Structures are given as C-alpha cells and as structure tokens.
Amino acid sequence: IELELLADSRDLDLSRREADVALRLAPYTQPGVVARRLARVGFGVYASADYLDRHGRPDFAAGAPGQYTVLPSDELRQAPEMQWFAARTHAARPGLRCNRRQAALAAIEAGMGIGCLARYLGDGRGLVRLDAGPPPPARALWYGVHEDIRHTARIRALAAALAEGFAAAAMRLDPPD
Incomplete structure (x- = not known):
C-alpha cells in the first residue's frame, strides 16, 4: 500500500x-x-514561564494590554478559536504571525508571546495554560x-x-x- x-x-x-x-x-x-x-x-491559551516572568500575567478582561501575541496567518485568523482569542487580546501587540501551528508552538515556547493552541500541542510541554475566562470553542x-x-x-x-x-x-x- x-x-x-x-x-x-x-x-x-x-x-x-x-x-x-x-x-x-x-x-x-x-x-x-x-x-x-x-x-x-480543545484549545487553550499558553505562555512560557519565562515570558510571564518578563511580562506578567495577561489581564484578559482589559484585552491583554502590554502583552505580545503569537498569531496565525490571515487564512487561519477566521477560525472560531482565533476569533475568540482576538477578542480577549485586542489591546495586545502582535509579536509574531506564522502559518504553521508548530511554528506558533515554538514561538510560544521561546517566550515570544501568548498564543492560542490546540490542547494536544500545548499541554505537557512545560507551558503555562492561562485562564482567559470561558474556554475557547x-x-x-x-x-x-x-x-x-x-x-x-x-x-x-x-x-x-x-x-x-x-x-x-x-x-x-x-x-x-
């Protein structure tokens, strides 16, 4: 075969x-x-411990001001979980845009920003899963x-x-x- x-x-x-x-x-x-x-x-919001040490925990109720985000490319930004993430991080600055989920994971692990990842990617990798209110869809x-x-x-x-x-x-x- x-x-x-x-x-x-x-x-x-x-x-x-x-x-x-x-x-x-x-x-x-x-x-x-x-x-x-x-x-x-399922999806979650993640950051590295190093990133959180440098930038503090995001205030999602205020749109995460003073934070950096790791975002997908244009075609993936319309996904329900990314629209949910954008609504909670509208005051943050884009730290990186990328077109691959593995690249986003690597950027978050490297401390470049916070990002929304599938749970199978983010859990168990030493990242901190953040409480951003109701869970992403x-x-x-x-x-x-x-x-x-x-x-x-x-x-x-x-x-x-x-x-x-x-x-x-x-x-x-x-x-x-």
Whole structure:
C-alpha cells in the first residue's frame, strides 16, 4: 500500500481529486465527499514561564494590554478559536504571525508571546495554560473522502486506523478541565 501524506493549511478539494482523503477542522461542503466526525479538539491559551516572568500575567478582561501575541496567518485568523482569542487580546501587540501551528508552538515556547493552541500541542510541554475566562470553542475534526473510492480496501483500512487512533487520543485532544 502506497500512501502520500501532505500537511497543508489550505483546504484541498477532494471533489477535484487534489487528495484522496483529508482531515480538517471544518465540515466538508464539497459535492461527492463523504464526511465523518473523528474527534473533538480543545484549545487553550499558553505562555512560557519565562515570558510571564518578563511580562506578567495577561489581564484578559482589559484585552491583554502590554502583552505580545503569537498569531496565525490571515487564512487561519477566521477560525472560531482565533476569533475568540482576538477578542480577549485586542489591546495586545502582535509579536509574531506564522502559518504553521508548530511554528506558533515554538514561538510560544521561546517566550515570544501568548498564543492560542490546540490542547494536544500545548499541554505537557512545560507551558503555562492561562485562564482567559470561558474556554475557547472546541472544534470537530472531520475525515473526508470522495464517495467513489470510500469502499476501496486501502481507504477502508486507513479510515479504520484513523478512527481507532483518534478514539484512543480523545482525552489528549480535548481533555476535561
């Protein structure tokens, strides 16, 4: 079985065969695509202890004045968790904008600012998860496949493996508070 994995922040069009299978944090609206909800992904606001020593804890009620934020690129800023984060940090200054979640994680770990990350990225890495009021909205992780190939052996095997893996990781993806 040959598989190719592409990690891209843009939505590939399954109906135009840009990919056989895709995972995304938004429901599929493309014709001819069969979708399945695989998991729930929780989010949190994080900073390094070093950053907090230098800048203090953010006052989210006031929009986090005097703080620096690590923000995603334009196409990811419309995500529900990033709009939630922007509303709580409107008085902060952008410290870094980046187009990859791993780059944002590295910047937050390096003390460049506070940022909103998926819990599976931020928890257990020595970062401080900050209380910014009501938690950010969680999002569903969707699996999509073109309806013409969903019954092929390799696609069924991949779908089963993904469902099993995400079920096993559920507590890490969206841990209870």
